[in-house]
Amino acid sequence: MxxxxxxxxxxxxxxxxxxxxxxxxxxxxxxxxxxxxxxxxxxxxxxxxxxxxxxxxxxxxxxxxxxxxxxxxxxxxxxxxxxxxxxxxxxxxxxxxxxxxxxxxxxxxxxxxxxxxxxxxxxxxxxxxxxxxxxxxxxxxxxxxxxxxxxxxxxxxxxxxxxxxxxxxxxxxxxxxxxxxxxxxxxxxxxGPPASDLPGPDRLVLRYLAAFGPASVRDLQAWCGLTRLSEIVERLRPELVTFRDERGVELFDLPDAPRPDPSTPAPVRILAPFDNALLAHADRRRFISDEHRARTMTKNGIIAPMVLVGGRVAGAAKLITGRRSAVLEVTAWRSLSASSRSAIEAEGAKLMKFAAPDADEHDVRLIAYPT
Structure with a gap:
């Protein structure tokens, strides 16, 4: 249902x-x-x-x-x-x-x-x-x-x-x-050799939903790179709940998985390069607009650290570390409020302390996207 x-x-x-x-x-x-x-x-x-x-x-x-x-x-x-x-x-x-x-x-x-x-x-x-x-x-x-x-x-x-x-x-x-x-x-x-009770494809699909759901069959296939997985999802349908997204696509989920109220605050987060949170769906509009998605990958196929503001990608980051200094450059893809800029600076300072704890100088630089 x-x-x-x-x-x-x-x-x-x-x-x-x-x-x-x-x-x-x-x-x-x-x-x-x-x-x-x-x-x-x-x-x-x-x-x-x-x-x-x-x-x-x-x-x-x-x-x-x-x-x-x-x-x-x-x-x-x-x-x-x-x-x-x-x-x-x-x-x-x-x-x-x-x-x-x-x-x-x-x-x-x-x-x-x-x-x-x-x-x-x-x-x-x-x-x-x-x-x-x-x-x-x-x-x-x-x-x-x-x-x-x-x-x-x-x-x-x-x-x-x-x-x-x-x-x-x-x-x-x-x-x-x-x-x-x-x-x-x-x-x-x-x-060492594998255990005798390894999870099969059905269990792996359920685990995907637990970590990345709700998701469509196309999302699942985009995550793993395999095709023709609708048979597995159909077999699991009695164990799942289904929804539709804004475009009418059918989504599958675990009944008891968390689905917070959409108004739940989302703090600033600086994702890792190639972070799988952004790559595990065919339709990534839950996190990023189609316009901004085109900017995520360089010509060399590199996906830089993305910055989430309010739960959505707001720009890209670049961490530059040296012997005595560490700089986090954040290129914003849209206008940011003063509170959002302060939150990025605070999260960036924590990241630099993690990445370069012995550096004498830490600096966060916010750069407007070039027009």
Whole structure:
């Protein structure tokens, strides 16, 4: 039964509540990472900022410790991008998104020609053997693969390995202040075999709604990169409640999930680069206008830290740290009230203290969007 209509503002408040962006949480970092089904980790530092903006008193050493103890791993998952996830979720999610990675082997414009006629099973077997013994960067792996596949492009072969095998980026990659080049190793070799009771697709969809709902089937598919998920949602329909958005699209949700009053205040938040809160829906108007969405990604595919004011994206941020100073530049995409500007400065000061605690000078600079 469809309960009613949810406005973009109501959807935004619901997702902010589940993302712990209305108020910071006292969860431990591992529990938060599992609740979020991972945090995006295309580069070393974004997971730390994603947790800082959601957890009260978060220390970067807490995530570094989880990576070093092999309870959290960095692995290619949803949408073919790198996430920091718990080991249990890595084992559950990686097989589920394998069709997406298989499709990449056939459609990737940079590498598909170089993979034509490659025996993928033999390539995967060779790579697993090479990486189980010694984690290796792509530069180190390419000549070893070329010895066995001399007719193929070594760069394409190394890319294929990334898609064919569940590989994790071993430490020190991803450690706070001590990162290194990505050197992959097989997930089960680095972190142990999977448990016998891993969640299946139905459970993963329910967890997505718990962290990002209410959401449509298209939203779900945009989050993970898979297609044809309506069958799973239909199977789960008796367990869910449904709504319509302002445009009449059907939305699904957990009956008892938080859906705050749309008038609930939303504090200023500075999101991490590539923050999944903004990337987990096909329709992102709960957080950002279509006009501003076009500004979020650079020509190089980088999504800078976004600044939320009143629950919506109001601009982008850039953190510049040096030995003795730290500067947060915030480029506003719309006019801001004096109270909003003060709130951005206060939140920015906290962020700089987290990112550069030893800097002598911290400064927040608000810049109007260039016309």
């Amino acid at each position: 469809t309960i009613g209509t949810l406005t973009d503002r109501a959807l935004g408040r619901a997702t902010l509540a589940r993302q712990h962006l209305l108020r910071r949480s006292d969860m431990d970092p591992l529990t938060m990472i599992e609740h979020l089904m991972g945090v995006q980790a295309q580069s070393p530092t974004p997971p730390y900022y994603a947790l800082w903006t959601r957890l009260r008193g978060f220390r970067p050493e807490a995530l570094s410790d989880l990576l070093e103890s092999r309870r959290v791993v960095r692995i290619v998952l949803m949408r073919g991008t790198v996430f920091a996830v718990s080991v249990a979720d890595a084992h559950a999610l990686r097989p589920w998104v394998q069709p997406l990675l298989d499709r990449d082997l056939d459609t990737n414009p940079a590498h598909r020609a170089g993979l034509r006629d490659v025996d993928r099973k033999a390539l995967a077997s060779l790579a697993r053997e090479l990486l189980s013994d010694t984690p290796r960067s792509q530069t180190e792996l390419r000549p070893l693969l070329a010895e066995h596949f001399p007719e193929q492009d070594p760069a394409a072969l190394a890319h294929a390995v990334r898609c064919l095998l569940p590989l994790v980026q071993v430490t020190p990659r991803g450690l706070w202040g001590r990162s290194a080049l990505p050197r992959p190793a097989p997930l089960d070799v680095w972190a």
